[in-house]
Structure formats: C-alpha cells, structure tokens
Amino acid sequence: MSFLTIERLTKTYDQITAVDAISLDIERGEFVSLLGPSGCGKTTTLQMIAGFVEVTSGRILLNGRDLSQVPPAERGLGIVFQSYALFPHMTVAQNVGFGLEMRRVGRAERDRRIAAALQLVGLQTMADRYPRRMSGGQQQRVALARALVIEPDLLLLDEPLSNLDAKLREEMQGELRDIQERTGLTTILVTHDQAEAMALSDRVVVMNKGAIEQVAPPETAYQTPTTRFVADFLGRTNTLEGLCDGRSVTVRGQVWSLAEAREAGPIFVAVRPERVAFGGTGLAGKVRKRVFQGSQWFFAVESEAGPIFVLAPNGSGTLPAVDEDVHLAWSMEDMRLLSREEARVG
Structure with missing residues (x-):
C-alpha cells in the first residue's frame, strides 16, 4: 500500500x-x-x-x-x-x-x-x-x-x-x-x-x-x-487539426510518417513552440508578432493551419521580422498526437 x-x-x-x-x-x-x-x-x-x-x-x-x-x-x-x-x-x-x-x-x-x-x-x-x-x-x-x-x-x-x-x-x-x-x-x-x-x-x-x-x-x-x-495548461502549445491514414499524419499538405500504425481518422497534432523552427519547406506563414523576452524571442505566425507560436533562443541567428513570409518545420518526434476524445478541452 x-x-x-x-x-x-x-x-x-x-x-x-x-x-x-x-x-x-x-x-x-x-x-x-x-x-x-x-x-x-x-x-x-x-x-x-x-x-x-x-x-x-x-x-x-x-x-x-x-x-x-x-x-x-x-x-x-x-x-x-x-x-x-x-x-x-x-x-x-x-x-x-x-x-x-x-x-x-x-x-x-x-x-x-x-x-x-x-x-x-x-x-x-x-x-x-x-x-x-x-x-x-x-x-x-x-x-x-x-x-x-x-x-x-x-x-x-x-x-x-x-x-x-x-x-x-x-x-x-x-x-x-x-x-x-x-x-x-x-x-x-x-x-x-x-x-x-x-x-x-x-x-x-x-x-x-x-x-x-x-x-x-x-x-x-x-x-x-x-x-x-494538459497540453494547453502546461505551457503554451500549438494544437493543429490533421488527418491520420494509419501510417502517416497530414497537416495542410505536410506529411509525417508514423513509426507505428495508428487508427485512421481525424486527429489533433500538439507541438510546443520551442520545437517549431523557421526555414525549410514546411507550412507557409507570415509573422504577425515578434516579442523580445530576454533569453528568447516569441513569434506569432499566421499559417495555413491557423495561428502558430514559435519560441527562438536569443542569439540563434537571423530571425524574421514582422510581416515577413516564413516556413515552419518540426519533426515527428516533436509532435504529440491526440485523438478527438483526448483533444477535448474543459
């Protein structure tokens, strides 16, 4: 006991x-x-x-x-x-x-x-x-x-x-x-x-x-x-709607392969702002807000999949300006997949 x-x-x-x-x-x-x-x-x-x-x-x-x-x-x-x-x-x-x-x-x-x-x-x-x-x-x-x-x-x-x-x-x-x-x-x-x-x-x-x-x-x-x-309460997170076909997940044309099979159907993808990076050929978007927070920069990006938040370490190189067009990328390992039931809020 x-x-x-x-x-x-x-x-x-x-x-x-x-x-x-x-x-x-x-x-x-x-x-x-x-x-x-x-x-x-x-x-x-x-x-x-x-x-x-x-x-x-x-x-x-x-x-x-x-x-x-x-x-x-x-x-x-x-x-x-x-x-x-x-x-x-x-x-x-x-x-x-x-x-x-x-x-x-x-x-x-x-x-x-x-x-x-x-x-x-x-x-x-x-x-x-x-x-x-x-x-x-x-x-x-x-x-x-x-x-x-x-x-x-x-x-x-x-x-x-x-x-x-x-x-x-x-x-x-x-x-x-x-x-x-x-x-x-x-x-x-x-x-x-x-x-x-x-x-x-x-x-x-x-x-x-x-x-x-x-x-x-x-x-x-x-x-x-x-x-x-839990994803939303424990720090800021991005929650995006996607579709699972059993072997991969698709969000607005971007595809990630799954290591293990999963039930097919609508799905939510949760990814933390610090795991989102600028560059590559990922989701297209436009920077709407850029805020200096000391050790990091906070960005609010309007994307094809909805608003996405990004945290970039201060000193991590050239960062985009407000109204600049960007692409956003993250790895499969940085995503948390939530079913419709798991994705309930409240």
Missing part, C-alpha cells in the same frame, strides 16, 4: 461536484503538486486531506490509517497556508513552538525542536524577532518551520509562495525543495503556477473541473500530455 492513498474521493455542494471521484497514490518521501486552474478542485482536495472539509464519499488512507473520522489536529499533518497566519504578538520562536505547546511537549524538548526547525529554514538568528519586522520570504520560512517542528507525517502546502515577488518566489522554490529533500517529508503542494509545480515536483497531478487529467513526472506531462487540456 502507498503511504497516502486517495480512493474515489468526492465532494459535492448541493448540485455542484467540486471533486469528482478522484483516486491517487503517493509514496513516502514524494513531492507531489496538485496543479490546475481556479475551481478545478485542487484546494478542496487538500482541505479534505487536512480535515477542514468533510468528505462526501471516498476514503483517505495515510500509512494505512483511515482519516475520515480523525479530527484535523490529530491527523499528524503540517500545513502552510497562503497567508502564513502568523501571530503578530508572538516572536518567531513563539510562533514556531505554538503547535508543540498545544501538544504539551516539555520545555526542554520544545526548545530543542524549535532551534532545529529554525536552523533548517535558516532563521536561527531571528528567534526573538516579531513577524512585522520580517520580509515576506522570512515570514514564509517561519510558517514552514512551524509546520515542520511538529514532525508531521505529511506536509501540505496551500500556495505558500503566491504572495512573494517573482525573484523571491523563485529563490524560495529552490529552498523549499532543498528542505523537502533533506527531511524526506512526503509533501503535497497546491498551485496554479505551472512553472512552480514543474520545478518542485516528483510528479504533477493536473486537475480540471474536479477530475484528474494526468498524473506524471513534470517532464513527461509536458512532453507527452495525454489530453489537449
């Missing part, structure tokens, strides 16, 4: 299904992200695991223990919220030790564990400081230390980095992953940020309208999405 097992977990509100019979296994020590747009059910799922939202049906098993009737305070979980929820009248050490005090941990052991938690998050010199005198990143570390100090079986993170600016958020992502790897703590992160989920996770759980679309390592979900929703 997996360390955390979710079996057909469902939550309904009157006639609305927020989470629709999802099942998921998480191994001990994994870092898993629940990823999806607002309203997809990811936060509700986390809150059911935490015990803050009552389960309509299904089971949550933590190390074989059914949590359905266990109060939140007795589930052995560490939780970090988006707001951090620090007590302004308490020092850093007092905030971190609050959970231990509620559990009636002895003073000597409490002091030892507070010191260890602050050392882990790099705040050992700020034990006597108050939250109002700390930056957002430092407050986030206090909240993390408070969750870790109780030595939880499972760490739940509810968009804990969303209030930080872009540069600090990126730095904290690295620190958070480093702490998780050092502690070996099984962790579930809720986020709508694709880059954050892919940077931190062993696996991502892409959710949409209360259901799970795909569960996979970040690289696999990005490179081989199983639905059009």
Whole structure:
C-alpha cells in the first residue's frame, strides 16, 4: 500500500461536484503538486486531506490509517497556508513552538525542536524577532518551520509562495525543495503556477473541473500530455487539426510518417513552440508578432493551419521580422498526437 492513498474521493455542494471521484497514490518521501486552474478542485482536495472539509464519499488512507473520522489536529499533518497566519504578538520562536505547546511537549524538548526547525529554514538568528519586522520570504520560512517542528507525517502546502515577488518566489522554490529533500517529508503542494509545480515536483497531478487529467513526472506531462487540456495548461502549445491514414499524419499538405500504425481518422497534432523552427519547406506563414523576452524571442505566425507560436533562443541567428513570409518545420518526434476524445478541452 502507498503511504497516502486517495480512493474515489468526492465532494459535492448541493448540485455542484467540486471533486469528482478522484483516486491517487503517493509514496513516502514524494513531492507531489496538485496543479490546475481556479475551481478545478485542487484546494478542496487538500482541505479534505487536512480535515477542514468533510468528505462526501471516498476514503483517505495515510500509512494505512483511515482519516475520515480523525479530527484535523490529530491527523499528524503540517500545513502552510497562503497567508502564513502568523501571530503578530508572538516572536518567531513563539510562533514556531505554538503547535508543540498545544501538544504539551516539555520545555526542554520544545526548545530543542524549535532551534532545529529554525536552523533548517535558516532563521536561527531571528528567534526573538516579531513577524512585522520580517520580509515576506522570512515570514514564509517561519510558517514552514512551524509546520515542520511538529514532525508531521505529511506536509501540505496551500500556495505558500503566491504572495512573494517573482525573484523571491523563485529563490524560495529552490529552498523549499532543498528542505523537502533533506527531511524526506512526503509533501503535497497546491498551485496554479505551472512553472512552480514543474520545478518542485516528483510528479504533477493536473486537475480540471474536479477530475484528474494526468498524473506524471513534470517532464513527461509536458512532453507527452495525454489530453489537449494538459497540453494547453502546461505551457503554451500549438494544437493543429490533421488527418491520420494509419501510417502517416497530414497537416495542410505536410506529411509525417508514423513509426507505428495508428487508427485512421481525424486527429489533433500538439507541438510546443520551442520545437517549431523557421526555414525549410514546411507550412507557409507570415509573422504577425515578434516579442523580445530576454533569453528568447516569441513569434506569432499566421499559417495555413491557423495561428502558430514559435519560441527562438536569443542569439540563434537571423530571425524574421514582422510581416515577413516564413516556413515552419518540426519533426515527428516533436509532435504529440491526440485523438478527438483526448483533444477535448474543459
């Protein structure tokens, strides 16, 4: 049995299904992200695991223990919220030790564990400081230390980095992953940020309208999405209509041979912008937009098959100008073929 097992977990509100019979296994020590747009059910799922939202049906098993009737305070979980929820009248050490005090941990052991938690998050010199005198990143570390100090079986993170600016958020992502790897703590992160989920996770759980679309390592979900929703949500993608005859795929007169036979019929082709190149004798088009993005250039091209986006590395040679006629090419290996059912969105 997996360390955390979710079996057909469902939550309904009157006639609305927020989470629709999802099942998921998480191994001990994994870092898993629940990823999806607002309203997809990811936060509700986390809150059911935490015990803050009552389960309509299904089971949550933590190390074989059914949590359905266990109060939140007795589930052995560490939780970090988006707001951090620090007590302004308490020092850093007092905030971190609050959970231990509620559990009636002895003073000597409490002091030892507070010191260890602050050392882990790099705040050992700020034990006597108050939250109002700390930056957002430092407050986030206090909240993390408070969750870790109780030595939880499972760490739940509810968009804990969303209030930080872009540069600090990126730095904290690295620190958070480093702490998780050092502690070996099984962790579930809720986020709508694709880059954050892919940077931190062993696996991502892409959710949409209360259901799970795909569960996979970040690289696999990005490179081989199983639905059009996943392809579109995990970064920008080009989705074009094509036709399969069983042995090849045709998009607007351009033909790619298949390594293995596939059922014939209408098909969608998904290809990432960074895999599309200018040149050759591929699809004809005209550049409609060209945007400098630092390390790369973004192009929007009007083509025979519809709009196509291209990402070209900065310094990769002469690049086309706006209104210039171009040809677009990519390889069979860079395409993901989606059936009509797989290509559904929403």
